[in-house]
Amino acid sequence: MSKVTVVGAGFVGATVAQYVAEHDLADVVLVDVIEGMPQGKALDLWQAASVLGHGRKVFGSNSYTDTKESNIVVITAGVARKPGMSRDDLLKINAKIVQEVAKETVKQSPEGIFIVVTNPLDVMTYLTWQTTKLPQHKVIGMAGVLDSARFQTFIAMELNISVEDVRAMVLGGHGDLMVPLPRFSTVNGIPITELMPPDRIQSLCERTRNGGAEIVSLLKSGSAYYAPGASVAHMAGSILKDKNRLLPCAVYASGQYGIKDIYVGLPAILGREGIKKIVELKLSPDEASALKKSAESIRENINVMNQLLVAV
Numbered sequence: 001m002s003k004v005t006v007v008g009a010g011f012v013g014a015t016v017a018q019y020v021a022e023h024d025l026a027d028v029v030l031v032d033v034i035e036g037m038p039q040g041k042a043l044d045l046w047q048a049a050s051v052l053g054h055g056r057k058v059f060g061s062n063s064y065t066d067t068k069e070s071n072i073v074v075i076t077a078g079v080a081r082k083p084g085m086s087r088d089d090l091l092k093i094n095a096k097i098v099q100e101v102a103k104e105t106v107k108q109s110p111e112g113i114f115i116v117v118t119n120p121l122d123v124m125t126y127l128t129w130q131t132t133k134l135p136q137h138k139v140i141g142m143a144g145v146l147d148s149a150r151f152q153t154f155i156a157m158e159l160n161i162s163v164e165d166v167r168a169m170v171l172g173g174h175g176d177l178m179v180p181l182p183r184f185s186t187v188n189g190i191p192i193t194e195l196m197p198p199d200r201i202q203s204l205c206e207r208t209r210n211g212g213a214e215i216v217s218l219l220k221s222g223s224a225y226y227a228p229g230a231s232v233a234h235m236a237g238s239i240l241k242d243k244n245r246l247l248p249c250a251v252y253a254s255g256q257y258g259i260k261d262i263y264v265g266l267p268a269i270l271g272r273e274g275i276k277k278i279v280e281l282k283l284s285p286d287e288a289s290a291l292k293k294s295a296e297s298i299r300e301n302i303n304v305m306n307q308l309l310v311a312v
């Protein structure tokens, strides 16, 4: 029996629960600090199961003891970005929340794989690793799958083709400095560089970098949750079914791409034990320097976070 705990039963957390149950991946425990809310959403989702025809249980709770022996723990607890608020503004508030959640959940699921969603993503993933003291391959951040999904969608829109045939790769931090890689983005094997002019590709890359902000400004309150929820379920599926999918994930770099001792988005193979391997691609000088720049910005934010946490 597989069990996925989702901490933070807000928009992203509830959507993760929905997709994980609907795709018949695992039973789900939804946890939140708000009393009654995770129980209500879980009961609603469990009732949906009887209509949709899957047998997964969805349970809501305010207590970490119910999360015991989870195969995967997903951390979405935190404050969502509001219009005009940068991801980094969230750093201070979310660091305290994620630290507490990581500490409590790892006590219940010391063998679990942790997927972090709370922003700023790469820094919160680092903090989860630091707090849980788990091996690096068991703590993973969800960002690359989402950023690549956004890029894939924009490519499909531009070419007026089915998004099913589009595969794209976005590396680096989950922020304005993320690195979409057109050379490694294809339509059924055809590099997009063969299908559209450089200025159109640049504009799609730019829209991808602003993909989260575009949705925030349309929604007016709150941030994206369908594609983030689907991205977490996709990663959870590769882990629970030991599929070895090659996905861009926030992983602990220990020298790959010349980056060391931080979490950053890199292509990785994802299976039952978490990250099985980080795949190293030969990047062009421009791609490599953009990735380095993105990594350095994460490192600065990790330093800021560590100072803030010491000061508290």
Ligand code: APR
Pocket: 007, 008, 009, 010, 011, 012, 013, 031, 032, 033, 034, 076, 077, 078, 079, 080, 081, 094, 097, 100, 101, 117, 118, 119, 120, 222, 223, 224, 225, 228
């Ligand atoms: N423990 C458990 N749950 C918590 C805690 C805590 N200490 N602190 C806050 N929460 C819960 C809130 O009660 C809320 O229900 O986290 C939930 C967050 O949900 P939303 O506010 O709906 O935010 P959401 O859109 O789901 O985004 C969550 O994911 O994509 C990122 O930037 C986004 O960091 C944000 C996170």
